[in-house]
Each structure stands twice: as C-alpha cells, then as structure tokens.
Amino acid sequence: MxxxxxxxxxxxxxxxxxxxxxxxxxxxxxxxAFVKRVPETIPGEVLAHIRAKIDQGAPIADPNELADYDGLLIGTPTRYGNMAGQMRTFLDQTGKLWVSNALVGKPAGVFTCTGTQHGGQETTLISTIVNLMHFGMVVVGLPYSASQQTVMDKITGGSPYGATTIAGGDGSRQPIPEELDMARFQGRHLAEIAKKLKD
Ligand SMILES: Cc1cc2nc3c(=O)[nH]c(=O)nc-3n(C[C@H](O)[C@H](O)[C@H](O)COP(=O)(O)O)c2cc1C
Structure with a gap:
C-alpha cells in the first residue's frame, strides 16, 4: 500500500x-495517510498572545523520515508570500536526503492558506514547489478537473498549483466545503499517482 x-x-x-x-x-x-507537523519555533508566550491553536494532535515529524514515504504533500500558510519559517527550518534539515537522492522520483505537492485573496497563494505554492524540484520529486498540482477552482459566484480558494483556502484578515474565515474538497482531491490525486509510480 x-x-x-x-x-x-x-x-x-x-x-x-x-x-x-x-x-x-x-x-x-x-x-x-500519515498526518504530521513540523516543530513550532515561536516561543510559548508569543503563541498564547496571538491565540495560536496549540492543541494540534498530529505528531511531530523528523526530517529524515521523509524518505520513508511514497509521496509527500506539504501544507503551509503564507508568510509574506512564501512558506512559513517553521516549514523552511524543517526543510533546511533535509540535506542528508537531498545528497543521497532519497526523494528523487517520488510525487509531491503543496497546499496553502493566505489571509487575503491576493496575499500570495500562488507565490507560496510555486516557491515551495521549487524546493520539491531540488529534491527531484515529481510535482503534483491540482488539475482543473477539480472544478471547484473555477467557481466565480463566491470567494473561493484553489489554483492549479495546489489547493488553497483564505483565513481572512482576522483569521475568522474557516475553509469552506469547496476548499476542503479541493484539498481532498489533491490528496487523492497525489496518492493515485504515487500508487502508479510505486508499481
Ligand atoms: C508573519 C505573518 C505573515 C503573513 N503574511 C501574509 C501574506 O503575505 N499574505 C497573506 O495573505 N496573509 C499573510 N499572513 C496571514 C496568514 O497567511 C494566515 O493567517 C494563515 O494562512 C492562516 O493559516 P493557519 O491558521 O493554518 O496558520 C501572514 C501572517 C503572519 C503571522
């Protein structure tokens, strides 16, 4: 499997x-499916001040374990149009995998969240994809067969580069069903490709 x-x-x-x-x-x-998080780098008192969601049940990943999977899907919020520093710090500890070609040929994709509609979803996805390409991974986006990304009658995330959602300036907007559907689609699509590449 x-x-x-x-x-x-x-x-x-x-x-x-x-x-x-x-x-x-x-x-x-x-x-x-294995859902894991990268380590937090923000001090606890700051997390409390910004009312971060600290009750997240996913285990913390180790950088070296990326080689143990047949496919990788990275989820990171936008920070100034790029991936979050926490994800960057984690990926910067994967030199051993890069130098040993451990991830070459495996499928990988990215999904993201911004505060505002045009706050850098595509730049975050594409700049994170650059990292995947340095690993030699096969980039898997979100094809237009995920038709939720063509919706025009309401504010909706989604792009061919990966699934997205929008938090709103104050973070009060939660992912809507269409955006969760796109994340589900991307997970399914990536897994289907991983299965073919594994055979
Ligand atoms: C330091 C910082 C930088 C951010 N930069 C951007 C940005 O460039 N564009 C944007 O739309 N939102 C930006 N945001 C908002 C976050 O992207 C948003 O809160 C996040 O996607 C929410 O996802 P999360 O609940 O999974 O952390 C920023 C937030 C922080 C704290």
Whole structure:
C-alpha cells in the first residue's frame, strides 16, 4: 500500500483542517495517510498572545523520515508570500536526503492558506514547489478537473498549483466545503499517482 505523508505547519488551524481533508482523499485512493507537523519555533508566550491553536494532535515529524514515504504533500500558510519559517527550518534539515537522492522520483505537492485573496497563494505554492524540484520529486498540482477552482459566484480558494483556502484578515474565515474538497482531491490525486509510480 502506498504511504503518503501530509506534512504541515499551522498557527491557527486553517492548514490543519486542510491537512485532514487531504488525508481523507489519500485514503479514498486506497493509500495510507500519515498526518504530521513540523516543530513550532515561536516561543510559548508569543503563541498564547496571538491565540495560536496549540492543541494540534498530529505528531511531530523528523526530517529524515521523509524518505520513508511514497509521496509527500506539504501544507503551509503564507508568510509574506512564501512558506512559513517553521516549514523552511524543517526543510533546511533535509540535506542528508537531498545528497543521497532519497526523494528523487517520488510525487509531491503543496497546499496553502493566505489571509487575503491576493496575499500570495500562488507565490507560496510555486516557491515551495521549487524546493520539491531540488529534491527531484515529481510535482503534483491540482488539475482543473477539480472544478471547484473555477467557481466565480463566491470567494473561493484553489489554483492549479495546489489547493488553497483564505483565513481572512482576522483569521475568522474557516475553509469552506469547496476548499476542503479541493484539498481532498489533491490528496487523492497525489496518492493515485504515487500508487502508479510505486508499481
Ligand atoms: C508573519 C505573518 C505573515 C503573513 N503574511 C501574509 C501574506 O503575505 N499574505 C497573506 O495573505 N496573509 C499573510 N499572513 C496571514 C496568514 O497567511 C494566515 O493567517 C494563515 O494562512 C492562516 O493559516 P493557519 O491558521 O493554518 O496558520 C501572514 C501572517 C503572519 C503571522
């Protein structure tokens, strides 16, 4: 059975919700889903001050374990149009995997969340994809067959580069069903490709 790691960072829980939706999609494809987080780097008193969601049940991943999976889906919120520093710090500890070609040929994708509609979803996805390409991974986006991304009658995330959601300036907006569907789609799509590449 193909093993897919959904590796995420989330301060307030939006990406956490998307991660579990993606895991559902992985399972729909008949693969095994593992949801893990990267370590927090913000001090506890700051997390309390910004009312971060600290009750996140996913275990913490170790950088070296990325090689143990048949596919990787990274979830990271936008920070100034890029991945969150917590994810960057984690990925910067994967040099051993890079130098040994441990991830070459495995499928991988990215999903994200921004505060505002045009706050950098695509730059975050594409700049994170650059990292995946340095690993030699096969990039899996969100095809337009995930038709939720063409919705025009309401504010909706989604892009061909990966599933997205929008938190709102104050973080009060939660992922809507269409956005969770897209995360699920991306998880299923990635797992289906991982299964084919594994055969
Ligand atoms: C330091 C910092 C930088 C941010 N930069 C952006 C940004 O460039 N564009 C944007 O739309 N939102 C930005 N945001 C908002 C976050 O992307 C948003 O709160 C996050 O996606 C919520 O996801 P989470 O609940 O999973 O952490 C920023 C938030 C912080 C704390």
């Amino acid at each position: 193909a093993r897919i790691l959904i590796l995420y960072y989330s301060t307030w829980g939006h990406i956490e919700s998307m991660a579990y939706a993606a895991a559902d999609g992985v399972r729909e494809a008949g693969a095994e």
